[in-house]
Amino acid sequence: MRKGEPLPWIVSDSLWERIEPLLPKVQRRTRHPGRKRLDDRKALCGILFVLYTAIPWEFLPQELGFGSGMTCWRRLRDWHQAGVWNRLHQLLLAELHAAGRLDWSKAVIDSSHVRALKGGPKTGPSPVDRAKPGSKHHVIAEGHGIPLAVSLTGGNRNDGTQLMALIKAIPPVRGRRGRPRKRPACLYADRGYDHDLYRRQVWHVGIRPHIARRGTPHGSGLGIHRWVIERTIALLHWFRRLRIRWEIRDDIHEAFMTLAAAIICWRRLVR
Template sequence: MSVVIRRHELSDAEWVALSRFLPSSGTAGRPRSDDRVVLNGIVWKLRTGSAWRDVPERYGSWQTLYTRFRRWALDGTFSRMLRQIQAEKDAAGDIDWLVSVDSTIVRAHQHAAGGGKGGTGADETADHALGRSRGGLSTKVHLACDGRGRPLGFVLTGGNTNDCTRFEQILESIRVPRVGPGRPRTRPDHVIADKGYSSRRIRAYLRRRGIHHTIPERADQVLNRLNRGRRGGRPPVFDQAAYRLRNVVERCFNRLKQWRGLATRYDKTRESYQATVTIASILLWI
């Protein structure tokens, strides 16, 4: 029997790709709701940015959808999906390891406030990657994507966090497992980033790891180096042709923000919003 695929639902190919990684119930008792229906409801909710209570009844009880979403977010199901799909793409030679790094700010809706303290920190908003500024609460998504504009790794912080302070975390979030034996791949061939990541610490970090990079100098750094004369040293190597390829990360953000539940943050907790970004990333890879 053919399945009618409605707007914002998974296609047959997407369902086949994802269903392999869903955990089984593993318990006796009443059969649980159909995984495809539940996953379609979750995707519909995140694509539209609707409240859980407003998800159409054809997907079943909204409490079931929310419970399953939170369970899979907390037990790492969505993260494992993303890693395994990346591993298969890498084994097929379908990852371009010319990596671009950047960040984007996401405005937090008032419904995102009020989550309980989650981590070891004392600040509730910091625990859940929410930052306060004059514009209100916001979250910043720091992301590294491959040369074809697909997310390899990301880090969530408050929207008032400086980009360069999270550069190392972004690169360390890249862990593409091997299909066979071997350690996960964590090192890009080349990294491209804008002036916000121009610092001695970042350049030294990339040199230690043997990663080629293209990062332009800020105007004040150029002036300081020239003012020091010979002591200022030589300017860092800058490949203008490679830097033109940095726009892939902007296009990646553009595609991710087609998901209204990602473009505006409604989730109270870090884990839920991280799962939202992960699900959107998974479907970009598929």
């Protein structure tokens, strides 16, 4: 963070204008209303504070005015169940598409291992960490590295199992005249996706596959296209909460992943 820049967990007015209409409206009870509900914007700042710093929920500083960690956790859970983060991600993709900043000529896919210290659903013995519990972050990005879809699986799952799932998870992106855009022209992937079955599946949905083959020497030239996904995963893990999976519940970790992908899109839009 450069000197003079606003703190990243402080929600700007322009970002809040996009998020507020997506949030579900909660009517306060007329009888036995209880304590006043924490402002949604402050709760979102608390969620972003945890996402950026990886601080435990119970240690969320009260003096910052974000409310209790449990309150922010419940808002993250409820908003994820309501589809807020997916709709925010789709909205920002549409704005990027309208501005001509999405490269649909190609897409790149890859995954990354993270340790899951507390276990839980969608974890498994990691083949790269002495069989300790871990998870995988699967990401597909367009040609400039903007994430189109993300998913979470156990650390022992093969990359190819998420290939078609991620392609199908790409939302229909509006923003220009005509039908919404949903499919890139071609797809680049490394040797972890090398199987003729996967190639046929990708061809079947109208995408040209460029998948490196096992047993062939490096230097095929595909790396000049695949490097962008490494940068995208690095940006995703720049959010400290995603470097290690602390959540037992998989839906909470997936909520953080989708929110982080939306924030990456937001940065590309404003910068």
